[in-house]
Amino acid sequence: xxxxxxxxxxxxxxxxxxxxxxxxxxxxxxxxxxxxxxxxxxxxxxxxxxxxxxxxxxxxxxxxxxxxxxxxxxxxxxxxxxxxxxxxxxxxxxxxxxxxxxxxxxxxxxxxxxxxxxxxxxxxxxxxxxxxxxxxxxxxxxxxxxxxxxxxxxxxxxxxxxxxxxxxxxxxxxxxxxxxxxxxxxxxxxxxxxxxxxxxxxxxxxxxxxxxxxxxxxxxxxxxxxxxxxxxxxxxxxxxxxxxxxxxxxxxxxxxxxxxxxxxxxxxxxxxxxxxxxxxxxxxxxxxxxxxxxxxxxxxxxxxxxxxxxxxxxxxxxxxxxxxxxxxxxxxxxxxxxxxxxxxxxxxxxxxxxxxxxxxxxxxxxxxxxxxxxxxxxxxxxxxxxxxxxxxxxxxxxxxxxxxxxxxxxxxxxxxxxxxxxxxxxxxxxxxxxxxxxxxxxxxxxxxxxxxxxxxxxxxxxxxxxxxxxxxxxxxxxxxxxxxxxxxxxxxxxxxxxxxxxxxxxxxxxxxxxxxxxxxxxxxxxxxxxxxxxxxxxxxxxxxxxxxxxxxxxxxxxxxxxxxxxxxxxxxxxxxxxxxxxxxxxxxxxxxxxxxxxxxxxxxxxxxxxxxxxxxxxxxxxxxxxxxxxxxxxxxxxxxxxxxxxxxxxxxxxxxxxxxxxxxxxxxxxxxxxxxxxxxxxxxxxxxxxxxxxxxxxxxxxxxxxxxxxxxxxxxxxxxxxxxxxxxxxxxxxxxxxxxxxxxxxxxxxxxxxxxxxxxxxxxxxxxxxxxxxxxxxxxxxxxxxxxxxxxxxxxxxxxxxxxxxxxxxxxxxxxxxxxxxxxxxxxxxxxxxxxxxxx
Amino acid sequence: xxxxxxxxxxxxxxxxxxxxxxxxxxxxxxxxxxxxxxxxxxxxxxxxxxxxxxxxxxxxxxxxxxxxxxxxxxxxxxxxxxxxxxxxxxxxxxxxxxxxxxxxxxxxxxxxxxxxxxxxxxxxxxxxxx
Numbered sequence: 005x006x007x008x009x010x011x012x013x014x015x016x017x018x019x020x021x022x023x024x025x026x027x028x029x030x031x032x033x034x035x036x037x038x039x040x041x042x043x044x045x046x047x048x049x050x051x052x053x054x055x056x057x058x059x060x061x062x063x064x065x066x067x068x069x070x071x072x073x074x075x076x077x078x079x080x081x082x083x084x085x086x087x088x089x090x091x092x093x094x095x096x097x098x099x100x101x102x103x104x105x106x107x108x109x110x111x112x113x114x115x116x117x118x119x120x121x122x123x124x125x126x127x128x129x130x131x132x133x134x135x136x137x138x139x140x141x142x143x144x145x146x147x148x149x150x151x152x153x154x155x156x157x158x159x160x161x162x163x164x165x166x167x168x169x170x171x172x173x174x175x176x177x178x179x180x181x182x183x184x185x186x187x188x189x190x191x192x193x194x195x196x197x198x199x200x201x202x203x204x205x206x207x208x209x210x211x212x213x214x215x216x217x218x219x220x221x222x223x224x225x226x227x228x229x230x231x232x233x234x235x236x237x238x239x240x241x242x243x244x245x246x247x248x249x250x251x252x253x254x255x256x257x258x259x260x261x262x263x264x265x266x267x268x269x270x271x272x273x274x275x276x277x278x279x280x281x282x283x284x285x286x287x288x289x290x291x292x293x294x295x296x297x298x299x300x301x302x303x304x305x306x307x308x309x310x311x312x313x314x315x316x317x318x319x320x321x322x323x324x325x326x327x328x329x330x331x332x333x334x335x336x337x338x339x340x341x342x343x344x345x346x347x348x349x350x351x352x353x354x355x356x357x358x359x360x361x362x363x364x365x366x367x368x369x370x371x372x373x374x375x376x377x378x379x380x381x382x383x384x385x386x387x388x389x390x391x392x393x394x395x396x397x398x399x400x401x402x403x404x405x406x407x408x409x410x411x412x413x414x415x416x417x418x419x420x421x422x423x424x425x426x427x428x429x430x431x432x433x434x435x436x437x438x439x440x441x442x443x444x445x446x447x448x449x450x451x452x453x454x455x456x457x458x459x460x461x462x463x464x465x466x467x468x469x470x471x472x473x474x475x476x477x478x479x480x481x482x483x484x485x486x487x488x489x490x491x492x493x494x495x496x497x498x499x500x501x502x503x504x505x506x507x508x509x510x511x512x513x514x515x516x517x518x519x520x521x522x523x524x525x526x527x528x529x530x531x532x533x534x535x536x537x538x539x540x541x542x543x544x545x546x547x548x549x550x551x552x553x554x555x556x557x558x559x560x561x562x563x564x565x566x567x568x569x570x571x572x573x574x575x576x577x578x579x580x581x582x583x584x585x586x587x588x589x590x591x592x593x594x595x596x597x598x599x600x601x602x603x604x605x606x607x608x609x610x611x612x613x614x615x616x617x618x619x620x621x622x623x624x625x626x627x628x629x630x631x632x633x634x635x636x637x638x639x640x641x642x643x644x645x646x647x648x649x650x651x652x653x654x655x656x657x658x659x660x661x662x663x664x665x666x667x668x669x670x671x672x673x674x675x676x677x678x679x680x681x682x683x684x685x686x687x688x689x690x691x692x693x694x695x696x697x698x699x700x701x702x703x704x705x706x707x708x709x710x711x712x713x714x715x716x717x718x719x720x721x722x723x724x725x726x727x728x729x730x731x732x733x734x735x736x737x738x739x740x741x742x743x744x745x746x747x748x749x750x751x752x753x754x755x756x757x758x759x760x761x762x763x764x765x766x767x768x769x770x771x772x773x774x775x776x777x778x779x780x781x782x783x784x785x786x787x788x789x790x791x792x793x794x795x796x797x798x799x800x801x802x803x804x805x806x807x808x809x810x811x812x813x814x815x816x817x818x819x820x821x822x823x824x825x826x827x828x829x830x831x832x833x834x835x836x837x838x839x840x841x842x843x844x
Numbered sequence: 845x846x847x848x849x850x851x852x853x854x855x856x857x858x859x860x861x862x863x864x865x866x867x868x869x870x871x872x873x874x875x876x877x878x879x880x881x882x883x884x885x886x887x888x889x890x891x892x893x894x895x896x897x898x899x900x901x902x903x904x905x906x907x908x909x910x911x912x913x914x915x916x917x918x919x920x921x922x923x924x925x926x927x928x929x930x931x932x933x934x935x936x937x938x939x940x941x942x943x944x945x946x947x948x949x950x951x952x953x954x955x956x957x958x959x960x961x962x963x964x965x966x967x968x969x970x971x972x973x974x
Contacts, residue, residue: 204936206936206940206941207864207941207944207945208933208934208940208941208944208945209934209936294932294934298932298933298934298944299933299944299947299948299951300951302948302951303948303951303952303955306867306868306871306948306952307871307951307952307955307956309871310868310871310872310874310875310956311871311874311959313875314875314878314959314963326885326886326889326973326974327966327970327973327974328885328889328966328967328970328972328973329882329885329886329889331965331966331967331969331970332878332881332882332885332963332966334966335962335963335965335966336878336959336962336963338962339955339958339959339962342955342958343955540936541935541936542934542936543934578863578864579863579864579941580938580941692886692887692890692891693890
């Protein structure tokens, strides 16, 4: 195929017909829900997250009504506790984070000129997990069983089953399930940004939105797993009475606070950065010029991401930690103002240097910056420990966090909504309604939250269900309540605007005359994402590259056809986006939904202590995952390579470090290793909290012998797998299989060997935090040994079934990545529980 | 210095490969120093109950971190000045990609340097574990 072939309209029509058939969404009442295309899944995701936002907003209105006047009795204290807990949890876990994932799933392939993200079924799985978990957690309030410990669930009140009901379990297990879907989205987005860029889109040409998403997805990998580790410990205490947070048995409630806030503070930036990323797309469009200071934005995103992991203790200033520790975190909290300010200045300077078009999206963007800056400034105040001691747990903090989140997340998302609605639906929203809504929200937010600074400074504590009239706070609270209803009116106007959209005229293509790739989308959009994958030479190709839109539309770039009837996209190299291969993408399937259902069963059934059914659900999940992998991954193609146009021929199969599957495994294991380091942190945290750790009567447990045996077995399994990979790649199929069999045996033997130490030395985990944390580390490592055995058996089966050959060895290469991390986990875990007591 | 009249004989810092990994060297050093500071203070306060006014370990760690960030920043600074098209580095060429990454690394080095100094300051002003 040469360039000139595309001059033939008949050929182009035939190509379009093939693409249309390949990318056709499944039809029918039930089948349509099996779709995996990013457009559909992204839309479901956005709508669901938006619905949760409205739900949590209603909860807030009930709270504000209760607080409107002193000594009100609209709701009782128990209900009020459920309301504020669910409001915070839903806004954070079911709105802000999923909304970022949802928007990215819609936008990223468009921005990168890809047909879809590399793992469309994983996105669908993430969506179904989110939906099931979200409905489970939110629905609990209708049964008066919602969590009521505040959105950060501090023990010991929440871990003592006599003081808290099922709500704590619902929170812990329901949200753990949603955290799984966040990690899944992070994998998808990182691999998408690094490997699915169009040819020529080097790192310096990447849309800034993609930079932000890359940074935020990496943050998720390091932020969510500590919370998962905390959840594990929390549920072990609630369900099995292992005293991690019980001070009377050597535990410490502060451990939860550490693990929660190591997640919780980066979380703030995880929801802020992707929203501000929308500005990086719409500001140049409405300034009618390239964004100034591109590397400064990269500095801001990367710098904020790092610094945000050094802030968590500023939520714990009032817990009595040594002042020197508070000083470190106070310093980092002040430092993070630098990159945050840099990006705001970049946007201001770009607008200043451009010819500004005052559109509705830009109105939201500038208004939200004003609100955000106020929240940022009070943030600088509460980052100073002495001020924080005065303001801690008062309405001042409530005001601060709402200014940050409304200015940094909610309103930027509305800016994005007005900006990108034409991209998704082909129709513009109403400027009149949009501006009305903006002013209602802007005025309402200030009326609602500004008085809270004052009521907080005058001594109103947060999370109280009512207050006496003598306090003199009635006026300020009434103002806040009125403000909250004004915000609600603004949001109602937006909802009205959205509801009227189906009856509106189609907008022209690229209605804002933007310069970035996503605006190639056609109002009557085809499902295929992009007609042909372009060669990128500029940050704003629609503005700068000659005849760009026409060439894309006429299929004059890469991969303009789907000859083999498969969904495909191009994989390129990380730094310079050189084409590496063509991958086949997953087609619509029931598997993601069924797997999410099975996994949801594990979490939900455990909540109700139905352990046998949960176990059945767990086995079903494993079976689903194996079936999914066996039928949908590392497929050996019918031919080694295919042409993508312009005389380029790309392989259809790659394995190892250049392949998306390898990266997905690597990224997942980074998250896994981070969760493990959270548990390990727990061990050493207890050590610093006790003069004697291990306690003298348990100093000999679990001993050195069994942990070292287990470590040897793990290392043997690791070496065997690496050797199997190498020998297999050189054609030694039989020897490779034998080595895998040996590795399988050592992994299986590692399970009892790992548990033998604590078991044979009679450690009772319910007596003290020391045996509890030793058991936890041992069980975690043994579970990983069991998973290693399953993976080795899987690879062996693939080889025996002829689905893995020396030239098509993605399976064993990916499993080797797992084994590297497993060996590291085993080394850290067994060295800690076996050897550390000798030196402590 | 970087404009070597002998043509393609490049300096050692110009031959270093610049990737996403080198981009995050300065903030990673900040993170390592921050973790080190936190652990150092937490362990010395919990296990010894106190630390000396100018603890050698902490000073050494801080100097090491600042030196590593400065070195990374210096390399990036030299790479930013390698011959090629002027800023903004927005062409699809090797030199633009390199100079962009070097610029971002340089900026991150500046931020990380300030960050390490910020972290070190409390030790100067707070001399004990109260």
